Amino acid sequence: MIGLRPALALLLLALFxxxxxxxxxxxxxxxxxxxxxxxxxxVDEPPGDYALLDVGVVILDPGIPADTAxxxxxxxxxxxRRAEARYLPVLLRDALIDAGNWGAVRVLPEAMASAxxxxxxxxxxxxxxxxxxxxxxxDATGRTWLDRIYRxxxxxxxxxxxxxxxxxxxxYRQVANDLLAARERLGERQxxxxxxxxxxxxxxxxxxEAFSSYLRRDGSGDYVALRLPAEGDPMIARVERxxxxxxxxxxxxxxxxxxxxxxMAPTYSLWRQFLxxxxxxxxxxxxxxxxxxxxxxxxxxxxxxxxxxxxxWSRIHxxxxxxxxxxxxxxxxxxxxxxxxxxxxxNGALDAQYGEWRQILREIFALExxxxxxxx
Amino acid sequence: MSLFILAPLPGxxxxxxxxxxxxxGPVDFSGAWELxxxxxxxxxxxxxxxxxxxxxxxxxxxYNQPAAAISIGAxxxxxxxxxxxxxxxxxxxxxxxxxxxxxGDSDILVxxxxxxxxxxxxxxxxxxxxxxPLGRETCGWDGHQLLFRVFLPEGLTxxxxxxxxPAGDRLNIxxxxxxxxxxxxxxxxxxxxxxxxxxxxxxxxLTLTRGRVCTTESP
Numbered sequence: 001m002i003g004l005r006p007a008l009a010l011l012l013l014a015l016f017x018x019x020x021x022x023x024x025x026x027x028x029x030x031x032x033x034x035x036x037x038x039x040x041x042x043v044d045e046p047p048g049d050y051a052l053l054d055v056g057v058v059i060l061d062p063g064i065p066a067d068t069a070x071x072x073x074x075x076x077x078x079x080x081r082r083a084e085a086r087y088l089p090v091l092l093r094d095a096l097i098d099a100g101n102w103g104a105v106r107v108l109p110e111a112m113a114s115a116x117x118x119x120x121x122x123x124x125x126x127x128x129x130x131x132x133x134x135x136x137x138x139d140a141t142g143r144t145w146l147d148r149i150y151r152x153x154x155x156x157x158x159x160x161x162x163x164x165x166x167x168x169x170x171x172y173r174q175v176a177n178d179l180l181a182a183r184e185r186l187g188e189r190q191x192x193x194x195x196x197x198x199x200x201x202x203x204x205x206x207x208x209e210a211f212s213s214y215l216r217r218d219g220s221g222d223y224v225a226l227r228l229p230a231e232g233d234p235m236i237a238r239v240e241r242x243x244x245x246x247x248x249x250x251x252x253x254x255x256x257x258x259x260x261x262x263x264m265a266p267t268y269s270l271w272r273q274f275l276x277x278x279x280x281x282x283x284x285x286x287x288x289x290x291x292x293x294x295x296x297x298x299x300x301x302x303x304x305x306x307x308x309x310x311x312x313w314s315r316i317h318x319x320x321x322x323x324x325x326x327x328x329x330x331x332x333x334x335x336x337x338x339x340x341x342x343x344x345x346x347n348g349a350l351d352a353q354y355g356e357w358r359q360i361l362r363e364i365f366a367l368e369x370x371x372x373x374x375x376x
Numbered sequence: 377m378s379l380f381i382l383a384p385l386p387g388x389x390x391x392x393x394x395x396x397x398x399x400x401g402p403v404d405f406s407g408a409w410e411l412x413x414x415x416x417x418x419x420x421x422x423x424x425x426x427x428x429x430x431x432x433x434x435x436x437x438x439y440n441q442p443a444a445a446i447s448i449g450a451x452x453x454x455x456x457x458x459x460x461x462x463x464x465x466x467x468x469x470x471x472x473x474x475x476x477x478x479x480g481d482s483d484i485l486v487x488x489x490x491x492x493x494x495x496x497x498x499x500x501x502x503x504x505x506x507x508x509p510l511g512r513e514t515c516g517w518d519g520h521q522l523l524f525r526v527f528l529p530e531g532l533t534x535x536x537x538x539x540x541x542p543a544g545d546r547l548n549i550x551x552x553x554x555x556x557x558x559x560x561x562x563x564x565x566x567x568x569x570x571x572x573x574x575x576x577x578x579x580x581x582l583t584l585t586r587g588r589v590c591t592t593e594s595p
Contacts, residue, residue, distance in 0.1 A: 286509045298530055299453075299557025301461035305468060307528045311511040315492035330581055 036174040052103040056115035061122035090261040095172035114202035128275030140198035142222035145182040161269035395516025409475040415567035458557035531556030
């Protein structure tokens with residue numbers, strides 16, 4: 001028995017680093033990806049303006065299991081996850097902007113089909129010690145640029161988090177580098193096609209009567225431009241103006257996410273630091289207690305008090321973490337709600353104006369082409 | 377001393393009844409509670425009762441045989457050290473003078489002063505269980521009573537049975553300790569009365585970066 005306890009303690013420590021991830025992957029330990037390690041951000045000069053695709057980073061799926069019973073076991077604090085889902089895309093956006101290889105990079109409240117390059121994803125695990133995201137990127141033609149699980153581990157030196165830094169910055173740098181590598185596999189013609197298809201998809205959404213014939217979907221479902229509008233086509237110029245209006249709205253939404261990021265950053269950094277220290281302390285404490293040999297006689301007050309106190313302190317520690325999560329919610333939730341409200345209002349306004357614009361555009365088309373006015 | 381009717385307690389070797397994820401009727405333990413010593417069990421009296429019970433189990437005193445079959449000072453089962461240890465543990469575990477209970481449709485949290493909180497989540501068809509390397513906790517409803525069971529190493533099991541009186545202003549917690557070194561469980565009842573923690577006009581809430589922030593402003 002004496003030999004078994006230290007062995008159990010060692011096993012516990014050995015398993016410790018992968019614990020939260022195994023939970024994040026529903027126990028599939030084989031699926032654990034290798035951490036990205038130390039990554040330097042590539043800041044190569046773009047080959048030309050044609051390569052400066054606009055990138056939309058959609059807020060992440062928080063990855064909260066519907067089965068609420070699993071939240072405690074999986075170390076998932078739903079409100080914090082929801083806040084992270086808005087916070088983490090801002091870090092990816094910043095990495096892409098820092099790389100200087102892209103056009104406008106925006107955080108979007110929802111997927112935008114006509115985006116030149118769209119990044120979507122899900123939080124698989126986030127516990128201050130490691131971060132695991134599943135990310136996908138696809139361009140307007142439907143071509144997948146990447147679809148992989150990224151994982152990064154924080155080092156002790158990453159905490160406390162310095163202003164402007166992030167313990168998992170390597171992960172975002174890796175994604176930025178992978179996107180750049182994916183873009184480098186495409187030629188100028190293909191990149192120009194992406195931009196053309198993006199505009200035509202937007203135009204087609206706006207006025208299917210006028211633009212749907214410009215596009216078709218091939219056997220794999222990807223969009224192909226059959227023909228292009230004539231140079232100086234006034235209708236496409238109108239479409240571009242309206243798209244710029246949409247971008248203005250989205251930039252305002254993006255600013256709201258940035259504001260949330262800035263307000264949340266100090267609290268979130270502290271939370272992740274607590275989470276990491278707590279997990280390390282708890283694993284070490286449990287290992288120490290399990291490895292300890294008691295001199296107290298079984299059944300005596302001293303022996304019972306020893307096992308009770310060991311359990312009590314481990315529970316108090318876990319519950320302190322719950323309290324801190326509540327403190328996090330108390331502090332961040334009003335901001336999240338406020339930002340969500342503003343984003344919602346913006347979406348509403350955007351949708352409404354879109355509808356009006358689309359209708360006006362259709363009417364202009366009807367006047368110019370003699371086609372009947374259609375409503376969607 | 378207690379005004380509450382208690383269900384039979386599982387003893388050593390007895391299989392505890394399975395717990396339910398729903399109460400048999402509406403029961404709301406929410407609120408702040410303070411210990412009422414006058415209504416709670418006297419620990420010495422409970423210890424005396426345990427000793428009498430163990431003596432009864434050991435059989436009547438025979439010719440040339442002492443009444444107490446309890447081996448005070450010895451190290452075997454039902455030793456004096458184990459029995460007194462159980463009573464000391466009961467006092468140690470139940471010394472919280474204040475409780476703060478929050479209860480929702482699907483969960484409850486019983487915060488106990490100077491102790492860890494007892495938490496339970498109610499999911500249909502599931503018994504709420506918490507496994508840690510240092511112990512296991514289960515909880516659920518037994519009719520209108522809420523039960524928490526904590527299974528610890530060294531053969532120690534602790535059960536807390538929470539019962540609300542019909543008026544809802546008094547709470548009984550019957551704590552039962554089962555040790556594999558004592559043949560009879562030891563139970564102690566603690567009675568709590570409802571009180572209003574905001575009577576002093578101060579309201580506090582926890583924040584992560586500023587700790588507990590209190591205000592005298594009304595909500």
